[in-house]
Amino acid sequence: MTNVVQSLSDFFATLGLTTVLIFVTVLLISLWMLSSRNPRVNWPPGPVCFPVVGCLPQLMISGRRRQPTDLLPWYDTYGNIMHIKLGEQHMIMLGTYELIQEAFVKNAATVSARPTWVYYIRRLVGKDGAGVIFKNGHAWKELRRFTLSSLRDFGLGRKSLQEKIQDEARYLVQNIEDENGKAFSPRDRIGKAVSNIISIVVFGARYDYEDTPEMLSVLEESVRLNKGGPLAFTNLARLLFPKKKFVLMDELYILIRQEVKRHRQSFDPTDIRDFIDLYIKVTQERLDPEIFTDWNVFRIIVDLYLAGTDTTANALRWSLVHMVNHPDVQKRVQKEIDQVIGQGRVAKMEDKASMSFTEATILEVFRMSTVVPMGGPHATSESTTLAGYTIPKDTIILGDLYRVLHDKNNFEDPYKFKPERWLDGDGKVIKSDKMIPFSIGPRICLGKGLAEMESFIFFTTLLQNFTFKVPEGDNPPNGVEGLHAITFSPHDYNVCTVRR
Numbered sequence: 001m002t003n004v005v006q007s008l009s010d011f012f013a014t015l016g017l018t019t020v021l022i023f024v025t026v027l028l029i030s031l032w033m034l035s036s037r038n039p040r041v042n043w044p045p046g047p048v049c050f051p052v053v054g055c056l057p058q059l060m061i062s063g064r065r066r067q068p069t070d071l072l073p074w075y076d077t078y079g080n081i082m083h084i085k086l087g088e089q090h091m092i093m094l095g096t097y098e099l100i101q102e103a104f105v106k107n108a109a110t111v112s113a114r115p116t117w118v119y120y121i122r123r124l125v126g127k128d129g130a131g132v133i134f135k136n137g138h139a140w141k142e143l144r145r146f147t148l149s150s151l152r153d154f155g156l157g158r159k160s161l162q163e164k165i166q167d168e169a170r171y172l173v174q175n176i177e178d179e180n181g182k183a184f185s186p187r188d189r190i191g192k193a194v195s196n197i198i199s200i201v202v203f204g205a206r207y208d209y210e211d212t213p214e215m216l217s218v219l220e221e222s223v224r225l226n227k228g229g230p231l232a233f234t235n236l237a238r239l240l241f242p243k244k245k246f247v248l249m250d251e252l253y254i255l256i257r258q259e260v261k262r263h264r265q266s267f268d269p270t271d272i273r274d275f276i277d278l279y280i281k282v283t284q285e286r287l288d289p290e291i292f293t294d295w296n297v298f299r300i301i302v303d304l305y306l307a308g309t310d311t312t313a314n315a316l317r318w319s320l321v322h323m324v325n326h327p328d329v330q331k332r333v334q335k336e337i338d339q340v341i342g343q344g345r346v347a348k349m350e351d352k353a354s355m356s357f358t359e360a361t362i363l364e365v366f367r368m369s370t371v372v373p374m375g376g377p378h379a380t381s382e383s384t385t386l387a388g389y390t391i392p393k394d395t396i397i398l399g400d401l402y403r404v405l406h407d408k409n410n411f412e413d414p415y416k417f418k419p420e421r422w423l424d425g426d427g428k429v430i431k432s433d434k435m436i437p438f439s440i441g442p443r444i445c446l447g448k449g450l451a452e453m454e455s456f457i458f459f460t461t462l463l464q465n466f467t468f469k470v471p472e473g474d475n476p477p478n479g480v481e482g483l484h485a486i487t488f489s490p491h492d493y494n495v496c497t498v499r500r
């Protein structure tokens with residue numbers, strides 16, 4: 001081996017710098033020609049692709065501010081459907097509701113896969129995918145159905161999920177009360193409250209805000225490491241991605257296995273306490289042993305944390321940003337809470353029907369601060385026609401939900417926070433098919449119902465108990481810009497509260 005390396009370096013030394021440069025240039029051009037547009041594929045317009053790296057340089061430059069608005073000017077140049085090459089991977093971005101509907105609903109049969117072949121995903125879940133988020137075909141449909149039915153309010157333990165969310169909202173109020181009106185950052189405590197709901201669903205337990213068990217800290221860290229941006233879709237991730245992520249996943253698997261073992265010891269088929277009990281039941285019934293495997297259940301647990309914590313938590317974090325920036329809206333929501341709920345009990349979902357302004361306010365938070373701006377990555381499982389273009393199999397498809405929710409043709413003054421836009425002349429809530437923060441089609445967010453319940457109960461309970469304000473001397477938090485890293489979170493901010 002040493003001899004080969006030595007001979008190669010001797011060979012290049014004899015060539016001289018110019019010859020080596022010419023050699024490298026020819027090699028790169030050949031690679032480009034081999035890897036660039038297949039002449040038989042008529043890709044939609046998009047930025048120029050370079051050899052090996054594709055459009056990554058332009059993406060890095062345009063996307064450096066990490067805002068969901070970063071790529072909006074590209075649509076003006078290339079049109080509503082864009083072709084972008086990430087390294088060797090072809091990707092299509094869809095910038096209007098009509099295109100997303102054509103892809104995710106009309107062509108759902110061929111555009112509902114996930115790109116499980118890309119290095120990063122394959123390394124995490126294996127080439128056949130696993131769980132719900134990263135599974136395809138028949139097994140995905142079965143696992144999705146199973147997870148949805150377990151999330152439905154069928155009574156986890158003795159209390160319903162709604163009651164557990166109400167309890168958690170009370171804990172959150174108590175925790176904020178301990179600040180005694182001093183300025184504080186709501187970020188972490190909102191995160192803990194929301195992740196407790198998933199812990200209750202999965203493990204049947206909640207944790208004190210100060211006392212995070214090992215499993216949750218490992219999970220939280222792996223979620224934190226998940227923010228790869230466009231690089232995650234390329235083979236370059238092989239070189240650049242933190243290896244730690246994969247080590248953490250192994251650790252997590254061991255911890256979850258221990259939890260499943262503990263559940264098995266106290267398992268009672270007549271008292272299903274949580275998701276793990278339900279899984280034990282399903283595996284004992286041997287419904288479909290190929291699908292209900294340990295690995296798939298482990299991944300569903302990770303999926304629920306991955307998809308169900310940062311999203312809902314960011315929606316709540318944004319809701320406080322908008323409340324401190326719009327005290328008039330906050331007052332109107334509180335007036336409605338006082339009329340419908342009063343101070344004697346916690347909100348329940350049935351109240352929502354009589355609280356149009358509160359519902360409109362939550363809708364406006366979901367719209368204005370789109371917490372999953374680009375949705376989840378879809379992929380074509382077969383060649384598919386979109387907007388007249390033939391898109392080959394194994395192309396990644398992203399629906400730009402942020403652009404749809406900030407398109408002035410869909411929503412007037414899209415960067416203004418205006419809950420009234422959701423109310424008609426009679427004060428009733430207007431439904432809009434363009435309102436797609438949870439995406440559309442068969443891949444639509446599996447936790448939509450849970451996210452809506454959590455948002456309503458947490459938000460109303462917070463405003464029932466406190467008036468939120470910008471601390472004296474602080475600048476109001478930014479209501480438009482934040483950090484876009486798969487999810488969209490507000491920049492860190494402090495608030496202070498006045499007890500009501």
Ligand code: HEM
Pocket residue numbers: 104132133134144151303304307308309311312315371372375376377378437438439440442443444445446447448450451
């Ligand atoms: C405000 C809160 C939330 C928002 C805005 C949101 C949004 C989304 C979006 C845009 C997707 C991608 C859909 C697609 O690929 O087309 C998604 C997928 C998903 N979400 Fe949510 N989500 C939220 C909360 C939750 C919660 C609380 C859970 C869990 C309980 C959850 C579980 C999932 C799962 C499992 C998927 C993957 C579905 C699949 O691949 O079949 N989400 N969500």
